Amino acid sequence: MEILRAENISRIYCQNAVSLQALHRVSVTIQKGEFAAILGRSGSGKSTLLNILAGLDKPSEGKVYIDGTDIFHLGEEKRTLLRREKIGFVFQAYELLHSLTVIENIRLPELEANADYVGELLDALGIRQYGTCYPDQLSGGEQQRVAIARALINHPPILFADEPTGNLDSKTERIVIDLLKNLAEKYGTSILMVTHNEDLVKDADRVIRLEDGEIDNG
Numbered sequence: 001m002e003i004l005r006a007e008n009i010s011r012i013y014c015q016n017a018v019s020l021q022a023l024h025r026v027s028v029t030i031q032k033g034e035f036a037a038i039l040g041r042s043g044s045g046k047s048t049l050l051n052i053l054a055g056l057d058k059p060s061e062g063k064v065y066i067d068g069t070d071i072f073h074l075g076e077e078k079r080t081l082l083r084r085e086k087i088g089f090v091f092q093a094y095e096l097l098h099s100l101t102v103i104e105n106i107r108l109p110e111l112e113a114n115a116d117y118v119g120e121l122l123d124a125l126g127i128r129q130y131g132t133c134y135p136d137q138l139s140g141g142e143q144q145r146v147a148i149a150r151a152l153i154n155h156p157p158i159l160f161a162d163e164p165t166g167n168l169d170s171k172t173e174r175i176v177i178d179l180l181k182n183l184a185e186k187y188g189t190s191i192l193m194v195t196h197n198e199d200l201v202k203d204a205d206r207v208i209r210l211e212d213g214e215i216d217n218g
């Protein structure tokens with residue numbers, strides 16, 4: 001069963017009267033529960049593709065279906081609601097709110113979140129002791145674990161992660177990737193992770209290689 005299907009995605013950026021084709025007719029399908037990695041060099045279009053698949057940016061051409069819904073056929077408001085219901089997003093730079101505690105950050109996308117589930121995520125990610133701390137008091141790896149908990153709080157069927165360990169040392173990177181994988185397996189979440197690190201893609205069920213904005217099937 002597929003959770004995401006993208007058909008012939010192209011993205012052209014226009015800047016200073018110059019246009020740049022960042023993606024050219026990229027098609028991708030992600031199955032329920034699958035852990036897929038998008039691998040490619042800097043500038044190959046990885047972040048552009050991830051942002052479009054997550055509905056954060058619009059393609060110049062092409063369609064994206066999440067759980068069967070054509071997301072760019074929806075108006076802005078409905079797309080935001082669909083994102084809230086179906087998508088979790090983990091950013092390289094964590095993007096936590098520094099004036100909120102760890103627990104407040106985690107609950108932010110889902111203020112009605114069940115307290116037991118918040119506790120379960122805190123335990124699973126080994127951050128229960130930091131619940132009332134502020135992000136600045138935590139290490140980078142700990143902050144990324146908070147960001148993963150926040151991304152999972154709404155039980156999304158698909159989790160997008162853009163270089164989630166890009167700011168971490170290799171030991172912490174391993175811990176974060178293992179946690180991400182274990183949680184996704186536990187909750188049946190699909191993961192689509194962008195990386196340029198060949199070592200990390202060994203964990204993935206499937207690797208999608210991007211080169212100059214195109215899928216490299218070679």
Ligand SMILES: Nc1ncnc2c1ncn2[C@@H]1O[C@H](COP(=O)(O)OP(=O)(O)OP(=O)(O)O)[C@@H](O)[C@H]1O
Pocket residue numbers: 013014015020022040041042043044045046047048049196
């Ligand atoms: N907002 C933008 N305006 C204009 N050009 C952009 C914009 N965002 C990205 N680009 C260009 O599109 C191409 C693809 O960029 P993108 O960030 O998707 O690649 P990437 O593979 O994620 O790179 P990195 O690994 O360095 O993050 C690059 O040539 C980049 O300069």
